[in-house]
Amino acid sequence: MIEVRDLHMHFGGFRAVDGASLTIEKGTITGLIGPNGAGKTSLFNCIAGVLTPTSGHVFFDGEEITGMKPHNLFHKGILRTFQIAHEFHSMTCRENLMMVPAGQHGETLWNTWFGRKRIADEERALRAKADEVLEFLTIEHISDLKAGEVSGGQKKLLELGRTMMVDAKMVFLDEVGAGVNRTLLYTIGDAIKRLNVERGYTFCMIEHDMDFIKQLCDPVIVMAQGSVMATGTADEIMSNEQVIEAYLGTGVKNKKKESAS
Amino acid sequence: MDFLNALVAFTNFVIVPASAYGAQLAIGALGVTLIYGILRFSNFAHGETMAFGTMVVLLVTGLFQQWGISLGPLPTALLALPFGIAAAAALVLFTDKTVYKFYRRVKAAPVMLVIVSMGVMFMMNGILRMIIGTDDRRFADGERFIIRARDFKEWTGLSEGLAIRTTQVLTIVVALITVALLFWFLNKTRTGKSMRAYSDNEDLALLSGINPERVVMITWLVVAALATVAGTLYGLDKSFKPFVYMQLLLPIFASAIVGGLGSPLGAIAGGFVIAFSEITLTYAFKKVVTYLGPDGWSPDGLVQLLSTDYKFAVSFAILIIVLLFKPTGLFKGKSV
Numbered sequence: 267m268i269e270v271r272d273l274h275m276h277f278g279g280f281r282a283v284d285g286a287s288l289t290i291e292k293g294t295i296t297g298l299i300g301p302n303g304a305g306k307t308s309l310f311n312c313i314a315g316v317l318t319p320t321s322g323h324v325f326f327d328g329e330e331i332t333g334m335k336p337h338n339l340f341h342k343g344i345l346r347t348f349q350i351a352h353e354f355h356s357m358t359c360r361e362n363l364m365m366v367p368a369g370q371h372g373e374t375l376w377n378t379w380f381g382r383k384r385i386a387d388e389e390r391a392l393r394a395k396a397d398e399v400l401e402f403l404t405i406e407h408i409s410d411l412k413a414g415e416v417s418g419g420q421k422k423l424l425e426l427g428r429t430m431m432v433d434a435k436m437v438f439l440d441e442v443g444a445g446v447n448r449t450l451l452y453t454i455g456d457a458i459k460r461l462n463v464e465r466g467y468t469f470c471m472i473e474h475d476m477d478f479i480k481q482l483c484d485p486v487i488v489m490a491q492g493s494v495m496a497t498g499t500a501d502e503i504m505s506n507e508q509v510i511e512a513y514l515g516t517g518v519k520n521k522k523k524e525s526a527s
Numbered sequence: 528m529d530f531l532n533a534l535v536a537f538t539n540f541v542i543v544p545a546s547a548y549g550a551q552l553a554i555g556a557l558g559v560t561l562i563y564g565i566l567r568f569s570n571f572a573h574g575e576t577m578a579f580g581t582m583v584v585l586l587v588t589g590l591f592q593q594w595g596i597s598l599g600p601l602p603t604a605l606l607a608l609p610f611g612i613a614a615a616a617a618l619v620l621f622t623d624k625t626v627y628k629f630y631r632r633v634k635a636a637p638v639m640l641v642i643v644s645m646g647v648m649f650m651m652n653g654i655l656r657m658i659i660g661t662d663d664r665r666f667a668d669g670e671r672f673i674i675r676a677r678d679f680k681e682w683t684g685l686s687e688g689l690a691i692r693t694t695q696v697l698t699i700v701v702a703l704i705t706v707a708l709l710f711w712f713l714n715k716t717r718t719g720k721s722m723r724a725y726s727d728n729e730d731l732a733l734l735s736g737i738n739p740e741r742v743v744m745i746t747w748l749v750v751a752a753l754a755t756v757a758g759t760l761y762g763l764d765k766s767f768k769p770f771v772y773m774q775l776l777l778p779i780f781a782s783a784i785v786g787g788l789g790s791p792l793g794a795i796a797g798g799f800v801i802a803f804s805e806i807t808l809t810y811a812f813k814k815v816v817t818y819l820g821p822d823g824w825s826p827d828g829l830v831q832l833l834s835t836d837y838k839f840a841v842s843f844a845i846l847i848i849v850l851l852f853k854p855t856g857l858f859k860g861k862s863v
Contacts, residue, residue, distance in 0.1 A: 314734070340736035352731040354724045365724050366735050385717065428735065 267292040267468055268313065268436060273322030275308050282308035283319070284492030290436070295462050295469040297483030297500070299476075301513045305492040306472045307349065310438050314346040315339045326436070343435035345428070347442060349472075351421035355414025359405070359424055362413045363396040364389070366431035392431075399427045403457055419450035426457055429467070437461075439471040443478050451475075455482055476504065488513065532687040533818035539676075539689045540814075545806040546799075547695040547764055550702035553798025554757035555775065556782035557709065557791055558750045560860070564726035564789035565746045566627070568640035571776065573754060575651035578772035580615035580755025581762045582659050584608055585666045592668065600670035600693070602763055611759060616751035622647055623747055631743075648773070655769045664767045667694055687818070694763045705756055706795060709749070713791065718745055726789060774839065778805065781842035785849050787860025796857055805841045808832045 268290040275283040283305040290296045298306050311317040313324050315336040324332045326342060354362050400406045403423045408416050413424060422442055429437045439458070443451050455478060461467045473479050479486060480500040488496045488503060490512045496503060503509055555577060562570040570576075587607035597603050626647060630640055673696055676688025713719035725732040725742045733739060758772060765771075782801045786793025811829035820826070833841065849856060 316730070316733075336733040337736050337738050340734060346734060348730070352728050354727040354731065356723060356727055357720070361720070365720060365737075389717075432736075 267327060268470070269325040270309070270313065271323045271325070273309065273312060273324065274320045275305070275312050275317060276320045281492050283312060285322075286489065286493050288487055288494050288497070290468065290470050292468055293462070293466060294485065295458065295471065295483050297479045297486040298470060298472045298489060299474070299479060299486060299503075299513065300489035300495070304489040304513075306489055307440060309489070310346060310440055310472065314344065314438055340432075343433060344438075345432075345434045345436070346438035347422070347425040347429070347440055349440040349444060351418060351425050353413035353421050353424060355412065357413055358410050359413050359416065359420075360393070360396045360400065360409040362424060363399055363427055363431050364392045366428050367392065395431060399430045402430065402460075403427050404453060419446040419454075422446055422454060423450070423457070426454065426461075430461070430465075434467060436468045436470070439469060439473075441472050441474065443473055443475050451478065458482060476500075480504075529818040532685055533815045535685055535687040535689050536814045536818065539687070541803075541806055541810050543689075543691060543695055545803045547698040547760075548806065549799035549802030550698050551757055551761045551764065551798075552775075552778055552782045552802050553795040554702055554705055554753050554760070555779040556786065556794035556798050557706075558753040558757065559779055559783040560786070560789055560791060560794040561722075561746055561750055561753070563783070564860075565722055566631075566640075566743060567729075568637045568644060569780065569788075570750075571641060571644040572622070572648040572651055573750075573779065574772040574774075574776040575648050575655065576615055576619060576751065576754040577758030577761070577775070578655055578769050579618055579651060580611040580751065581758035581767055581772070582611075582655060582769070583614040584611035584755065584759045585659070585664060585762065585767055587611065588666050588668075598669060602667050602669045602694070602697070604666055604668075604759055604763055605697075608755065608759060611755040612752045615755045616748050618651070619747045619751045620744065622651075623743065652769070652773065659769065661769060666767060667763045669693060687814075692764075694760075698760045698764055701756060701760060705753065709753070709791065712749070722746060777839050777846075778802075778842040781846040784846060784860075785856055787856025787858040790856065790858040790860040793856050793858030793860055800857075801842050801845060804845060805838050808841050809835045809838050 270286060270288050273283050273286045274281065286305065286309055298309075300306050308317065312319040315331075315334050315338070318333040322332070323330060326344060331339060331342070331344075354365060357365070397406065397409065400409050403426065405420055405423050405427075408420055413421065416424070426439075426442070442454055442458075446454065458469060458471075459482060462469060471483065473483075484499050485497055486500050486503045487494055488506075488509050495512065496506050496509050498506070555573070558576075559570060559573050562568065562573070584604050584607045587610045588602075588604045591597070591603050591606060596606065598605055626643060627640070630643055635643075670693050672690060673693055674689060674691040676690040679689045680686070711719075713723055721732070721737050721742055722745065724735070725737060725739065729739075732742075761772075761775070778801050782797035783794050784797070785800055786795065786797030809831065811831040813826055813828070813830045816830050817825040
């Protein structure tokens, strides 16, 4: 679905992404792990159009999307969430969700003044959809709160909800579990799984929590020093000597041994 | 002691003019605050945008007067207002395309954009002078007063008169309509919400499929309309002089900052705070104090806190106090 070919992203002399190549298959939940500074977020930014890569190519269903602007990628169904949850803080959670579908009728200046009826119908449909999404994520109780005032974990769920307002095909999640408590993490994981199974979303997620990865992701891609180091199932990765050396540390190995003995 | 006369004098010389001036500042500050919230820089060319819009209104008004078109008791300038807005919109969209767009693309720092807008200000200023010169012009016509001082005295039998000019009432009415429309637009329409979303969080707005160029364009259109309305109201109330609009920049920025940059509600509150402080501090209270004091006594001096020459110092002082003690302003805008 997404193919990245020999991607480079250099900031001055610093090579954040240095010749990364990977594929994300349709219908998978692909995990992307690696030590800090491995270039995971830069890679995300390159794919999602926030950064224009120095060189290399990104393909989406065979079509080249390298260097496309974020709002254009959005129309293709490629969405992302942020490591630190972003929200429109002065609007309510419901309004936040209702912002999402682009190309709404009320978006042109002309229709704002002269197409009131159609806009009203559209808004009603959106509102119903937003409520449905909030219910799906089990956060309907915050729908009328200002998005700037809800907890960090709820903002993360809201980010996930944003992708559900349109028919997203490919969603990039940047550390969706960071700074979220266990219970909420479970809710988020559950929502991701259900979206994947029930609605056919393809996910690619950066994550540090190996248990979370193991629960959700297959395959897992390991990045180090700007390029891909290994690819495989979570179990394969966790027993890969090279990966343990570079990222997981010997703790995992010992734990493995303990559980084996 | 004559409380009623004192009140009338105070209303006549402080409350009425300050309300009108406050409304003008508020609409001016709304433009500044919108640019700051959405395009993320302080637009120094705002005063010139106001002057340009007003100039076109003035020229079209002249044309209408020649053709004998008028609004009866209301100033003809109201009819010319749409033309001024259209011209100001064309001007700002042109500058955006030729100047600001480049700096947005290279993601220039806000400070750089401020300097750029200063350059734009000088350019616009030059263009204005070339077209209309630097003279003082009056273009208010129609009925001059709603209540005349003499009539008021006759009706009430008070020795102090109250005069309310058409332009003052007009300023407040037009300001109310403008503000109501703007808030309806920002809060209720999809386009306005996109603008607020873009102001809240640019990255997210982009990733939610909001087209940034369209948001920027609509912002400029709204700002051009606000600037022209503010400039015209000010020009009607006082007179049109290109240079004055550049000086107005200080109280306008002070209003926007006092209210909290990026907050439309704050801009309105800020406008009135600045206007009332400026006029109260520079008003000579001699008359009011004379009425309030014992019979036959009057103060020797003017009982004026500051000479009117220092009226801009008031905005400046308030600006500094706010920046020192509450940098986000009254309504929690973005800190500068």
